[in-house]
Structures are given as C-alpha cells and as structure tokens.
Amino acid sequence: MEGTRIENKIALITGSNRGIGKGIADKFEDAGITVIKNGLSDSDDKLYVKGDVGVSKDIVKIKEFVAEKFGKLDILVNNAAFTKFVEHKDLHKLSNDLFDKIYSTNLRGPFLCTQIFHELLLKSDDPSIINIASVAGINGQGSNIAYCAMKAALINMTKSLARCLTPIRVNAISPGLVETGFVQFPKGFVPDTISKTPLNRTGQPGDIGDAALSLVNMKYITGENITVDGGRLLN
Numbered sequence: 001m002e003g004t005r006i007e008n009k010i011a012l013i014t015g016s017n018r019g020i021g022k023g024i025a026d027k028f029e030d031a032g033i034t035v036i037k038n039g040l041s042d043s044d045d046k047l048y049v050k051g052d053v054g055v056s057k058d059i060v061k062i063k064e065f066v067a068e069k070f071g072k073l074d075i076l077v078n079n080a081a082f083t084k085f086v087e088h089k090d091l092h093k094l095s096n097d098l099f100d101k102i103y104s105t106n107l108r109g110p111f112l113c114t115q116i117f118h119e120l121l122l123k124s125d126d127p128s129i130i131n132i133a134s135v136a137g138i139n140g141q142g143s144n145i146a147y148c149a150m151k152a153a154l155i156n157m158t159k160s161l162a163r164c165l166t167p168i169r170v171n172a173i174s175p176g177l178v179e180t181g182f183v184q185f186p187k188g189f190v191p192d193t194i195s196k197t198p199l200n201r202t203g204q205p206g207d208i209g210d211a212a213l214s215l216v217n218m219k220y221i222t223g224e225n226i227t228v229d230g231g232r233l234l235n
Helices: 019-030 056-069 096-121 145-164 189-195 205-217
Strands: 010-013 034-039 048-050 075-078 128-132 169-175 225-228
Touching: 010 019, 010 056, 019 034, 019 075, 019 205, 034 056, 048 056, 056 096, 075 096, 096 128, 096 145, 128 145, 128 205, 145 169, 169 205, 205 225
Parallel strands: 010 034, 010 075, 034 048, 075 128, 128 169, 169 225
Antiparallel strands: none
C-alpha cells in the first residue's frame, strides 16, 4: 500500500502500543490518517488514551476523548487482545478466570467498542470497523480453546454487525502467526509452523497493517473475513 494517502480521517486502534496494533497504526499514519492509540500502559503520546476495552467505563472515557477532540470517528479497529498458551488437551488448566478474561478482551471488548462508538461512526461520511480476529477462529488451532472460540465468535459477529450497521462497513482480518511475542509458544512451534507455510516465513505487524489499510480503501466490501497467513491454512 505504499503511496496511498488518506487525508482527513480519524481512526481509533485499540491495543496499539505494540504488536499488530502498532503495525496497523504505523501504516495508517504513513497514509495520512490521524490515529488515536490505546493500551493498558502509560504513554506521553497526546493521541493516546489508556484503558481496558473489556471495561465499559474505560471505553466511554476513550469515546469522550474522541468526541471532544474530533467530533467523529471514521475507522474503529478492534485489535486489543489477550491470551495465554494452554494445551488444548489440558482442559483443567483453562481456569474460569482465564476463560472470562479471554472472553472479556477478545469478544465482549469489540462489541462494547462497536456499541459505544456507533454514534460517532455515524458522523463519518465513510465509516468502517475492522475486527482483528485470527486463523485460530477458523481452524480451531491456537493458544488455547477459549481463544479459538472467541476469535470464531468475532468472525461471526462481524457478519452480523455488517448486516445491521449499514452504512458502516464491518470486516475482519484473521492473521496467521505474526512475529510479536504476543504468545509464548512451546519450543519448536514457530519453526514447525513456518515449515508448513507456503510463503516460508512468519507474518510481520506491517503485513496486517497493509491488509487493514486495504479494507479502508475498499468501499464495496463488508461482512468479510480476510485471512493474512502466508498460505498456512492451505496445509
């Protein structure tokens, strides 16, 4: 997407202080989009709002910041995520607290953000929501069973929202293995995954940023899930 310029658009990217969220933010800013960032850590960035997307009052705080500063929102990227590696067969290691935390951040969070930012998105002349899902939500293989289930639900919810929120376009991106340090996989997992990936490498945050920027530009697409995995699902 080199050379693409998108002026006068405001985007909020949750969980954008590192990893995939930062990769998307960098690509958006390079294209001329004004990016409001969010995360759980502190930052000196004037367009950064600290907050947990699993908590309604935190999202309301972010909304108030956006409303006061810009009066609208053109692009909402629901990227913030949480997981922890638990072998799928170790059912009892997936505790209630861990399951609830994964649900809160990965599924309820995107819904709450969509719900709370709906009014500001409708003030845009080209509103768009991008949900960052995962190939784990497609093939059921990921850091744990709950994470796979929540990402599958997020892909399904994307379709439901696209149907009912028009003129807001709602799409999802499902990354494969991206080099971020988001999950501490067991030894051998990464090289094994690369060996089964036709493009023979892990993804980079910028790869997901390219896909997100493409969705911003594609005006006649909604309710879709774009897989960005180097071909991993082919094997």
